[in-house]
Amino acid sequence: MELKRLRGGITEPEGFLAAGVRAGVRSKGLDLALLSCEEGPVPSAGAFTTNTVKAAPVILTMRHLRRERRLGAVVANSGCANSFTGERGLRDAARMAGLTAELLGLKAHQVGVASTGMIGTYLPMEKVEAGIREAVARLSPSREASRSAARAILTTDRSPKEVAVHVETEDGVPVTIAGMAKGAGMIRPRLRTATMLVFLTTDARVDPLFLRSSLQASVDRSLNMITVDNDTSTNDMVLVMASGRAGNGELRGDRNFQRGLDFVLTELAKMIVKGAEGATRMMEVRVKGARRGEARKAAMAVAGSNLLKAALFGGDPNWGRVVAALGYSGARFNPSRLTLKVKSRRGEATLVERGKPLGGPELPEAVEVMKASEIIFEIDLGEGEEEATAWGCDLSHGYVRINSRYRT
């Protein structure tokens, strides 16, 4: 199957309109995004943070999707997470849904609501309501509108994150899948049926149950495999809406659609990691040879190790930290069968071959490999057949600076 990457974002699939406006929740810049489907309420699915403390918009949108599995619009603000805000927070989130629904001819439960920013503060509702009105007036299918929406959900992110692809369904019908994301800190999504927000659109006709299961499958391979700081947010949310405009027969298990969705979410996941707070380098951690159910743990422990992240910042091939992280990951392995390589566009170096260190951390090839901005650690645990890939970033002075005085 061919998978063709497109320019643009969530308005590339047929049937979607977007807008990004300034409501004034943040001190400056766009801060309110609206996504709307011209078809009205369409099959939709979501994945939400598993944090015990769930922000008001998360609680509300989970309820909305449980009720009908159809959304007609999504409204999102940055600058205030509306999290740990109790009944008042829930009322504010419901008001965002209600007003959006009213202006777009939908029912309130057909609107998804998302927020990101500071925890423990209330939304300035007058500003938010004025922003929603303006966003509705500006809804457009243009790439500029998509870009504005992608900008409006950002907080400490460095740049907007948009991906769009064409795939052909197994029946040979071309469909488009697209997404936008926000995420820069408090990123270690544990999503299930982050303050990471991802909104996806497709013009494929998709059975709602398949939409939900394919979303969860993709999320498990992409967003659930990244970490910036091991902190799981109270606001993480992924939503996908399927307009059905592509004219294909309803998808109930299409591998090509799944591949397209995998691609969009993995690209967005990597963009989140590369654009993470203070990040200067990205690492991809590929684990193979793991026992069943253990590859993900091993990969995530390495990607999340503070010590390895600091070494990555310094370009230091301190592979003992990889080994230590594998050792506390919970994955079972015999150190004497471990193989570890590091790769980048600057070359490749084998650090450990079946348990044998091939040189200390000063290995010159390894030092050279670590100079690149994207580093791959290839790990073979030598135990089983399972594989997993995780992504992480370095721990830099920038991260400390940003998070020692964070105000969105």
Next chain:
Amino acid sequence: MELKRLRGGITEPEGFLAAGVRAGVRSKGLDLALLSCEEGPVPSAGAFTTNTVKAAPVILTMRHLRRERRLGAVVANSGCANSFTGERGLRDAARMAGLTAELLGLKAHQVGVASTGMIGTYLPMEKVEAGIREAVARLSPSREASRSAARAILTTDRSPKEVAVHVETEDGVPVTIAGMAKGAGMIRPRLRTATMLVFLTTDARVDPLFLRSSLQASVDRSLNMITVDNDTSTNDMVLVMASGRAGNGELRGDRNFQRGLDFVLTELAKMIVKGAEGATRMMEVRVKGARRGEARKAAMAVAGSNLLKAALFGGDPNWGRVVAALGYSGARFNPSRLTLKVKSRRGEATLVERGKPLGGPELPEAVEVMKASEIIFEIDLGEGEEEATAWGCDLSHGYVRINSRYRT
């Protein structure tokens, strides 16, 4: 029971000699410590890292203690962890034990061996052997000798860590318990029957099984409740030796001895956190009202949150990060029953009262409280009866600087 703190360290209890010398493993400074008991092999107990990758000295010392539960000496080096060094590493560790035993008239399995420093490099054995010979020649019961040993086990630590106390056993016999510690990074001990090293001595006569169970009980309340960077080392080791010189009846369950051991280990644990790599502030996280088995998880998640640690560095009472960490800790609670306070010598502020935020993160009292160097977070989950306390430090530019170019 009175608990009286003493000056000095591991040579305060009767019957112990110590030395710290320069063997030349590190680029500068003392790097080889020796602890010896004048009584020869005495009841001893250990707790070791649960990392799957265990350093050679950890594997060796576990074997030695399993064999006889008696040690007559402990030899430790800094500058090289002798971890992930395969058969050669095991031979080197065995040689350290063998030579020490030979020189002190012990059997090799009566010597504990510990190492800390870089993972994946071999020990320079000629230097180590010369160091052991010199250390044996310098063994002394003096405070200076104890101090030298405490210095010789350090790597990136800022200063030596020694504690000694007098307690009376339940029978009214005065005994002394003392310890020294090393630990500055790769600190999130998960010890069971850290590159944290702790060596303890006591002149009490103690039943070996009680010595082991009381050590594990103390470790679970102290060293297993600290985190610097959530990275669990391959080399963590705690050893206690009981000389029996105090003349008490053999202890088989003495609460006062347990309290003394708790005190020594908790003080050392806090010294490790305060002296952690780059640390400028310490936090104590007190959790109460937790369900059974969940207080520790909740406290450790808060103490280990990178975002909260960065906020602590900046003196920012960003309590949303406390709430988020509690939410992903795995402890079950209803956010509407959560109470959260922050305290220090500069005052006290209630941030959340039974689920209700009492002001955003800019609360002036909280900003004032956060200016101190030791901050206490008091958390009531409002669910059950369980309590736990954890300790952590801030995430600073110093931590990033040290760990982006670490060489001991």
